[in-house]
Amino acid sequence: MPTNAPSAAHALTDVTASDRTLRRFLHGLPGVDAVGLEARAASLGTRSIKTTAKAYAIDLAISMVDLTTLEGADTPGKVRALGAKAVRPDPTDRTAPPTAAVCVYPDMVPVAKEAVAGSTVKVASVATAFPAGRAPLSVKLADVREAVAAGADEIDMVIDRGAFLAGDYSKVYDEITAVKEACGTAARLKVIFETGELSTYDNIRRASWLGMLAGADFIKTSTGKVAVNATPANTLLMLEAVRDFRAQTGVQVGVKPAGGIRTSKDAIKFLVLVNETAGEDWLDNHWFRFGASSLLNDLLMQRQKLATGRYSGPDYVTVD
Amino acid sequence: MSAVERLSVFKTYKLYVGGKFPRSESGRVYEVTDKKGNWLANVPLSSRKDARDAVVAARKAFGGWSGATAYNRGQVLYRVAEMLEGRKEQFVREVAESEGLSKPKAAAVVDAAIDRWVWYAGWTDKIAQVVGGGNPVAGPFFNLSSPEPTGVVVVLAPQESSFLGLVSVIAPVIATGNTAIVVASERAPLPALSLGEVLATSDLPGGVVNVLSGRTAEIATPLAAHQDVNAIDLAGAGTDDGLAKELEIAAADNLKRVLRPQPVDGADWAATPGTERMTAFLETKTVWHPTGALGASGSSY
Numbered sequence: 128m129p130t131n132a133p134s135a136a137h138a139l140t141d142v143t144a145s146d147r148t149l150r151r152f153l154h155g156l157p158g159v160d161a162v163g164l165e166a167r168a169a170s171l172g173t174r175s176i177k178t179t180a181k182a183y184a185i186d187l188a189i190s191m192v193d194l195t196t197l198e199g200a201d202t203p204g205k206v207r208a209l210g211a212k213a214v215r216p217d218p219t220d221r222t223a224p225p226t227a228a229v230c231v232y233p234d235m236v237p238v239a240k241e242a243v244a245g246s247t248v249k250v251a252s253v254a255t256a257f258p259a260g261r262a263p264l265s266v267k268l269a270d271v272r273e274a275v276a277a278g279a280d281e282i283d284m285v286i287d288r289g290a291f292l293a294g295d296y297s298k299v300y301d302e303i304t305a306v307k308e309a310c311g312t313a314a315r316l317k318v319i320f321e322t323g324e325l326s327t328y329d330n331i332r333r334a335s336w337l338g339m340l341a342g343a344d345f346i347k348t349s350t351g352k353v354a355v356n357a358t359p360a361n362t363l364l365m366l367e368a369v370r371d372f373r374a375q376t377g378v379q380v381g382v383k384p385a386g387g388i389r390t391s392k393d394a395i396k397f398l399v400l401v402n403e404t405a406g407e408d409w410l411d412n413h414w415f416r417f418g419a420s421s422l423l424n425d426l427l428m429q430r431q432k433l434a435t436g437r438y439s440g441p442d443y444v445t446v447d
Numbered sequence: 448m449s450a451v452e453r454l455s456v457f458k459t460y461k462l463y464v465g466g467k468f469p470r471s472e473s474g475r476v477y478e479v480t481d482k483k484g485n486w487l488a489n490v491p492l493s494s495r496k497d498a499r500d501a502v503v504a505a506r507k508a509f510g511g512w513s514g515a516t517a518y519n520r521g522q523v524l525y526r527v528a529e530m531l532e533g534r535k536e537q538f539v540r541e542v543a544e545s546e547g548l549s550k551p552k553a554a555a556v557v558d559a560a561i562d563r564w565v566w567y568a569g570w571t572d573k574i575a576q577v578v579g580g581g582n583p584v585a586g587p588f589f590n591l592s593s594p595e596p597t598g599v600v601v602v603l604a605p606q607e608s609s610f611l612g613l614v615s616v617i618a619p620v621i622a623t624g625n626t627a628i629v630v631a632s633e634r635a636p637l638p639a640l641s642l643g644e645v646l647a648t649s650d651l652p653g654g655v656v657n658v659l660s661g662r663t664a665e666i667a668t669p670l671a672a673h674q675d676v677n678a679i680d681l682a683g684a685g686t687d688d689g690l691a692k693e694l695e696i697a698a699a700d701n702l703k704r705v706l707r708p709q710p711v712d713g714a715d716w717a718a719t720p721g722t723e724r725m726t727a728f729l730e731t732k733t734v735w736h737p738t739g740a741l742g743a744s745g746s747s748y
Contacts, residue, residue: 437700438499440675442674
């Protein structure tokens with residue numbers, strides 16, 4: 128399995144040499160056939176996944192969940208409860224796998240770290256003035272350093288959409304590289320594009336490449352704080368980008384759709400997209416994640432249905 | 448020019464789930480005939496997934512419906528009667544065909560069904576006084592019991608009385624604030640499916656009543672085992688002892704309330720019902736409230 132090499136080592140080094148070369152490269156990416164993309168995403172959503180394949184998909188999806196709480200009202204108690212749930216999602220069934228990570232605000236990292244201690248569950252922290260990203264770079268970097276110092280294993284940063292939409296790609300690039308540097312080797316970096324604010328599929332493709340060129344370990348659709356979050360189409364587009372990026376540079380980058388994925392059926396559709404687009408190498412929680420909170424309960428209810436043959440209900444999973 | 452004979456327009460009978468009229472998720476239909484075996488219509492043959500969707504819709508509607516004032520629920524139930532009155536002809540025809548009754552007899556059945564809605568509409572804000580109230584307790588407490596709806600109730604509609612029997616089992620369930628999933632009579636589902644159209648235009652919020660047609664045994668089995676269903680009325684399982692027993696066993700798993708099939712024949716549905724069908728799906732909540740310290744001179748209340 129290819130691993131992340133420093134971004135300077137790959138074949139596209141000269142692309143990032145100057146503002147002009149970067150712009151020429153990003154605008155030289157082929158345009159996205161929006162109708163074709165949506166049709167492809169929709170057709171892949173019609174696969175029938177049943178019985179043992181469904182059981183496998185549900186367990187895989189559970190293991191890929193970044194169990195998230197990003198509210199102003201988050202308390203240490205809530206984060207601890209979330210951590211406990213991530214470690215053992217279904218207390219009545221020890222065969223249910225733990226989730227990939229818990230995702231919290233930077234000040235909750237120490238609490239989350241303690242809650243998941245001794246398990247495989249990682250702690251992800253949003254940073255860089257999440258969710259707007261409207262803060263000076265020095266503040267954003269301080270935000271990241273604090274989170275990493277507190278023990279975050281993963282950093283979810285937001286790009287400066289204003290700069291991106293204004294065409295100031297170098298500024299976005301430089302910011303991502305600076306944050307990547309602040310993460311060091313201690314934390315993997317997820318770059319959030321907020322696809323709902325990028326307006327076009329072409330922009331999502333450009334942002335994906337920009338993020339990967341700047342050294343992102345993961346590219347992530349959205350913050351979950353705007354009207355349009357992860358959709359099958361924009362996730363498919365990003366999966367194509369990571370596939371093509373690996374083909375060109377040998378560097379594998381992960382993908383994380385976030386927000387709006389609430390049912391097992393949706394989650395399984397995304398897994399089909401992954402398998403059919405990026406391939407089996409990405410069917411692992413090191414390379415694919417779901418940013419979600421309510422999804423986990425639905426996955427657990429479906430899991431109980433498969434185990435017992437009866438439909439389960441919300442009374443039989445934890446409230447969060 | 449010869450007169451062209453007009454082609455009749457057949458109605459597509461559909462399910463009523465969550466305030467919408469979907470076809471069965473399975474795409475299946477089955478033929479419904481009158482008593483003599485003449486074809487009447489093709490109706491959806493629901494699958495367990497339709498049942499699952501109906502439970503989701505009923506659960507979603509429960510908060511709003513149980514939270515509505517009893518007075519408001521009464522108005523909505525009365526509105527159902529009003530709407531039925533305007534479509535009486537259609538129901539008379541469907542009941543006559545389904546049950547092999549003469550037009551006048553079918554008209555009497557439909558009238559009785561409309562009156563049944565009005566009867567239960569009156570009960571919505573009175574049942575609490577009958578089954579709840581203040582309890583005398585040996586202590587300085589106000590002790591008050593009030594009935595609350597059980598939740599999502601599965602109703603297996605009577606197999607023979609396709610309309611009066613149907614109304615007699617749905618109305619008491621929703622009158623008290625429960626939401627219902629109704630499995631229509633397997634042999635005569637047309638009045639039930641048409642009732643869905645009436646309910647949709649009666650200010651009844653979507654999802655409060657969900658109507659499924661198909662094989663009773665096929666749909667009822669997953670519903671009886673469903674963990675998010677709170678009660679089941681087995682009125683329509685009565686003709687099959689094995690089925691009723693099987694459903695009771697499945698329902699026991701999450702302690703559903705079960706209303707066992709009652710030996711009711713056609714005539715009895717016309718009799719004025721008691722409150723049993725309402726109280727079967729109520730939970731009693733009792734509140735103890737301290738009256739405060741009793742002074743030397745006794746209670747100030």
